[in-house]
Amino acid sequence: MIYIVANYSDIAAFALIAILAASAVWAIRHRVLKFHPLALVLLVVGGVIYFALPRVMFDTYMTDQRVPLGVAFILFACGDLDVRRRLVRRGFVIILLVLIAGRLLEINYNWSQLSDSTSEFRSSVRRITPGSKVFVAYASATSGDDVRDLGLDHAACIATIERAALVTTLFSVDGKQVIHVRPEYRDFADIHDGTPPSTAQLLLAAEHPLPGTPAFWLNWTKFDYLYILFTEDDAPNPDPSRLRLVADGDRFQLYRIIKTQ
Numbered sequence: 001m002i003y004i005v006a007n008y009s010d011i012a013a014f015a016l017i018a019i020l021a022a023s024a025v026w027a028i029r030h031r032v033l034k035f036h037p038l039a040l041v042l043l044v045v046g047g048v049i050y051f052a053l054p055r056v057m058f059d060t061y062m063t064d065q066r067v068p069l070g071v072a073f074i075l076f077a078c079g080d081l082d083v084r085r086r087l088v089r090r091g092f093v094i095i096l097l098v099l100i101a102g103r104l105l106e107i108n109y110n111w112s113q114l115s116d117s118t119s120e121f122r123s124s125v126r127r128i129t130p131g132s133k134v135f136v137a138y139a140s141a142t143s144g145d146d147v148r149d150l151g152l153d154h155a156a157c158i159a160t161i162e163r164a165a166l167v168t169t170l171f172s173v174d175g176k177q178v179i180h181v182r183p184e185y186r187d188f189a190d191i192h193d194g195t196p197p198s199t200a201q202l203l204l205a206a207e208h209p210l211p212g213t214p215a216f217w218l219n220w221t222k223f224d225y226l227y228i229l230f231t232e233d234d235a236p237n238p239d240p241s242r243l244r245l246v247a248d249g250d251r252f253q254l255y256r257i258i259k260t261q
Contacts, residue, residue, distance in 0.1 A: 117152065
């Protein structure tokens, strides 16, 4: 349920929750805020629907969370705020403006930090040959979990839009997404909605593949390009015999994969 208010900063989310909770408690105690009986019905019906969701929705990132989030926002509509008193009207407007301003400042600060890396990434995409196969990997297995990383997580899909490229992070799982990979390319795509491998896992898949290794990991040397995300500044080439650096940007590198016989 934290996703109702959480965005980039936990501090901002807790501050928003505290303001809303304090305002609601004050309004209820002074009998200016009431909830329609439909709110209780909505909670019961929403709970039943949530537990009846197909299992595949719980296996798809954030899909199962959209039902409780929707119910939470509908609950706001069940509230009845009596604004006939001037104090209530002014308080409501002030709190609303404070919450909107705080949220806009949080988003603007984080997006301004992301804009430079996004521009660099888009420039690197222009160096990809149209119709190529692009593999996406992480510099380490612990990368990509922070919400600030989500933009870079999916940035490689720009190559699908602008260069008609097959990208391994493109959502294409049967039963979950509307985009499907053609049968002859299924061994070059993540068809199980997994996490991109680290560079160490890629090197292991090329030299000593382990049982259960995804098929597209084993075929990474047959791709045309490799994006390594969340790299350090001036990170070294992890495999000079197979990779040639094409672009080195902010927290990412683009390599051309050298095809071997």
